[in-house]
Amino acid sequence: MAFEPSFFPMGSQRAARMRGGVVQNEESSWFMPSGGITRIMGFSFVMSLLRKVLGGQAGSDSTGGSSYFMDSVMLFLLGTIAEASRRLFAWVIDRFKLFQYSITAQFTEGDPVYEWLIHLMTEEKIWLRSRQFRVTAASSLRQWTVNLEGNKTEGHVDEYAEYVPTYEDAQLFRFGGYWMEVKRGWGNNRINGQVFINGAGNVVGRLSLTIYTRDMGALSALVKEARRRYLETSRPHVVVHSIDQATAMHVGASPWSTAKAKSRRPLNSIILQEGVIKSLIDDAREFIKSEGWYTRAGIPHRRGYLLYGPPGTGKSSTIYAVAGELGLEIYSLSLAAGFVDDSFLARAVSSIPKRAIFLIEDIDCAFPSREDEEADTASAHLAIASGINQFGMGMHAGRRPRSSVTLSGLLNVLDGVGSEEGKLFFATTNYIDRLDSALLRPGRIDKKIQYKLATKAQAAALFLRFYPPESLSLNTDKPNPTQFTDEKEMEKEKEKETGVSSIDTLRLMADKFADAVPEFEFSTAELQGYLLMCKEQPEEAVKGVVAWVEQEKVDREARKQREEERKRAQKEKASSGETVRRGRQGAAGGSQAVAGTKGGAVAATPA
Numbered sequence: 001m002a003f004e005p006s007f008f009p010m011g012s013q014r015a016a017r018m019r020g021g022v023v024q025n026e027e028s029s030w031f032m033p034s035g036g037i038t039r040i041m042g043f044s045f046v047m048s049l050l051r052k053v054l055g056g057q058a059g060s061d062s063t064g065g066s067s068y069f070m071d072s073v074m075l076f077l078l079g080t081i082a083e084a085s086r087r088l089f090a091w092v093i094d095r096f097k098l099f100q101y102s103i104t105a106q107f108t109e110g111d112p113v114y115e116w117l118i119h120l121m122t123e124e125k126i127w128l129r130s131r132q133f134r135v136t137a138a139s140s141l142r143q144w145t146v147n148l149e150g151n152k153t154e155g156h157v158d159e160y161a162e163y164v165p166t167y168e169d170a171q172l173f174r175f176g177g178y179w180m181e182v183k184r185g186w187g188n189n190r191i192n193g194q195v196f197i198n199g200a201g202n203v204v205g206r207l208s209l210t211i212y213t214r215d216m217g218a219l220s221a222l223v224k225e226a227r228r229r230y231l232e233t234s235r236p237h238v239v240v241h242s243i244d245q246a247t248a249m250h251v252g253a254s255p256w257s258t259a260k261a262k263s264r265r266p267l268n269s270i271i272l273q274e275g276v277i278k279s280l281i282d283d284a285r286e287f288i289k290s291e292g293w294y295t296r297a298g299i300p301h302r303r304g305y306l307l308y309g310p311p312g313t314g315k316s317s318t319i320y321a322v323a324g325e326l327g328l329e330i331y332s333l334s335l336a337a338g339f340v341d342d343s344f345l346a347r348a349v350s351s352i353p354k355r356a357i358f359l360i361e362d363i364d365c366a367f368p369s370r371e372d373e374e375a376d377t378a379s380a381h382l383a384i385a386s387g388i389n390q391f392g393m394g395m396h397a398g399r400r401p402r403s404s405v406t407l408s409g410l411l412n413v414l415d416g417v418g419s420e421e422g423k424l425f426f427a428t429t430n431y432i433d434r435l436d437s438a439l440l441r442p443g444r445i446d447k448k449i450q451y452k453l454a455t456k457a458q459a460a461a462l463f464l465r466f467y468p469p470e471s472l473s474l475n476t477d478k479p480n481p482t483q484f485t486d487e488k489e490m491e492k493e494k495e496k497e498t499g500v501s502s503i504d505t506l507r508l509m510a511d512k513f514a515d516a517v518p519e520f521e522f523s524t525a526e527l528q529g530y531l532l533m534c535k536e537q538p539e540e541a542v543k544g545v546v547a548w549v550e551q552e553k554v555d556r557e558a559r560k561q562r563e564e565e566r567k568r569a570q571k572e573k574a575s576s577g578e579t580v581r582r583g584r585q586g587a588a589g590g591s592q593a594v595a596g597t598k599g600g601a602v603a604a605t606p607a
C-alpha cells in the first residue's frame with residue numbers, strides 16, 4: 001500500500017494504531033480527504049524525495065518497524081523544513097522593512113490626525129469591507145459612519161441609526177498610487193485587561209498604518225490630504241471636543257476623546273449691541289494672521305478673551321459663532337468636573353492642537369465667592385463646635401460646584417508653552433468680580449467683552465429673527481387678526497391691503513413687542529423662551545407680551561424672597577455655630593484659668 005504520511009493529523013493515525021486497526025491511507029482520512037493537500041502543496045514530491053534519500057540509507061522499508069522509523073524521520077524532517085521556511089519568510093519580511101520598503105505610522109485616538117485619517121478612509125469606503133460594526137442611535141456625537149444600504153459614506157447618512165466600523169479587521173487598500181494596510185490595535189490602552197471606552201462608547205485605540213513604499217513623502221502627503229478633506233467636511237459644522245472621565249484618567253489616551261458636531265451658527269443670528277461681534281471677529285482674525293509678527297516680537301502667539309455678564313445673554317453662542325466663522329474647533333473644559341485638577345488641566349491644554357479655541361465656561365468656579373467663603377467659615381465653626389473633623393466641609397448644601405484647580409495651576413497653564421501656537425483662549429463668567437486680578441491682566445485676558453440684559457433694540461431684533469416675512473399671513477383675503485390702535489399702525493394695515501411688503505408690518509410689530517419689554521431687565525434667552533411659546537404666531541406674541549412681562553416680575557419677586565429666606569437661614573445657622581464655638585472656648589478658657597490658679601496655689605505652698 002502506497003503510504004504518504006500526512007504531517008498534520010498525527011492524532012488520527014496514532015488513534016488508528018491504538019485501536020489496533022491498520023493505518024489508513026490518508027485518502028480516507030477525514031482530515032485530508034483524497035490526500036490532495038499534500039500533493040497540492042508539493043509535499044508528495046518532497047516526501048518521495050525524502051523517502052528515496054532515507055530509503056537509500058536505511059535500506060528496505062519492507063518491515064513494519066523500519067517503515068515506522070522512516071515515517072517518523074520524514075515527519076521530523078518535514079517539520080524542520082516547514083519551520084525553516086517560516087523563519088526564512090519572516091527574515092525576508094524583516095529585511096524588506098529594514099531596507100525601508102515600508103513605512104509604519106501610529107495614530108492615537110483623540111488626536112486630530114487620527115480623526116483626519118479615519119475620515120479619509122471612510123470617504124474612500126475602505127471600511128465598507130469591514131465585517132464588524134457598532135450600531136447606535138443617531139446623535140450629535142461626531143462619528144464617521146458608513147451607509148450600508150446606499151454604499152455611500154458621509155458624516156450622518158442614516159436618520160435614526162449610525163453604523164460605525166470597529167476598525168478591527170485589517171484592511172489592504174491602494175491610495176495615491178501606494179499600497180497601504182491599516183489595522184487598529186489597542187496600544188497601551190489596556191490596563192489590567194480592561195480597555196478604555198470613550199464618551200461615544202468606542203474602545204479607545206490606535207491605528208497602525210503601513211505604506212509599502214520607500215518614499216517617506218507618501219506619509220506626509222497622505223496626512224495632508226486627510227486634513228484637507230476633513231476640513232472640507234467639517235466646514236458646515238463646529239466641532240466641540242470635550243473630555244470624559246473614563247479616558248481622562250488614562251494617561252496614555254488623549255483627554256479629548258469626545259467630539260460633537262454642532263451646526264454652524266450664522267453670525268447675524270447673535271443679537272448684540274452694534275459692532276460688538278464684528279470687533280471680536282476682526283480681532284481674532286488679525287491675531288490668527290499675525291503669527292509671524294508675534295514670533296519676531298518674541299511674544300507668545302496666544303490671545304485671551306473673557307466674555308462676562310448675566311446668564312442667557314449670548315456668551316456661549318458668540319463663541320460657537322466665532323468658531324464657525326473662523327473654521328476653528330473648540331476644546332471645551334469645565335473646571336467644575338471633579339477629576340479636573342492642576343495636572344490634568346496642564347495635560348489637557350498641552351494636547352490641544354495648533355489653531356484652536358480653548359474654552360473654559362464659568363471660569364469663576366475656580367475661585368470661591370464671598371458667600372462660599374462665609375459658608376466655609378460657618379461650616380468650619382460648626383464642625384469644630386460639634387467635634388466633627390473638617391474634611392466634610394466641602395459638602396455644604398446648596399453650594400455651587402467648586403473646582404479642584406488652583407489659581408496658580410490655572411495661571412501656569414495659561415502662561416505655559418501649551419497655550420501658545422495660535423490658540424485662542426475664551427472664558428465666560430457670570431461674576432467677573434470673583435476673578436483674581438492676576439487672571440485678568442493682559443497676556444492672559446487680552447479683551448473683555450461685557451454682555452448685558454436685552455435692550456429694546458435687541459428685543460426688536462430678536463422678534464424679527466423669529467418671524468421671517470413668510471410667517472405673516474399678508475396679502476390674503478382674510479383681514480389680519482391683529483388690531484392696531486395707533487394711527488401709524490392703521491396706516492400700515494391699509495398699506496398691507498394695497499400690497500405693501502410684509503417686512504414693514506413685521507417691523508411695526510417688532511417695535512410694539514420691544515415697547516412692552518423693559519430695558520435691561522430680561523435676558524435674550526428669556527425673551528427667546530417667550531417667543532418660542534408663540535412659534536409662527538407673531539400677532540399672538542405681540543398681544544401677550546405685556547401680560548408675560550407682568551407675570552415674570554411677580555415670579556422673580558417670589559424667587560428673590562425665597563433666596564433671601566435661604567440666606568438668612570444659612571446665616572443664622574452659621575452664627576449659632578459661632579456662639580457654640582465661643583461658648584466652648586470660654587469654658588475651656590475658664591477651666592484653664594482655674595487650672596492656672598490652682599497651679600499658682602501649688603507653687604505658692606512651698607514658699
Ligand SMILES: Nc1ncnc2c1ncn2[C@@H]1O[C@H](COP(=O)(O)OP(=O)(O)OP(=O)(O)O)[C@@H](O)[C@H]1O
Binds near residue numbers: 313317430
Ligand atoms: N444675544 C443673543 N443673541 C441671540 N441669541 C441669544 C442671545 N443671548 C442668548 N441667546 C439664546 O439664548 C440661549 C442661551 O444663550 P447662551 O448659552 O449663549 O447664553 P450665555 O450668556 O452663555 O449663558 P450662561 O452664562 O448661562 O452660560 C441660546 O439658545 C441662544 O440662542
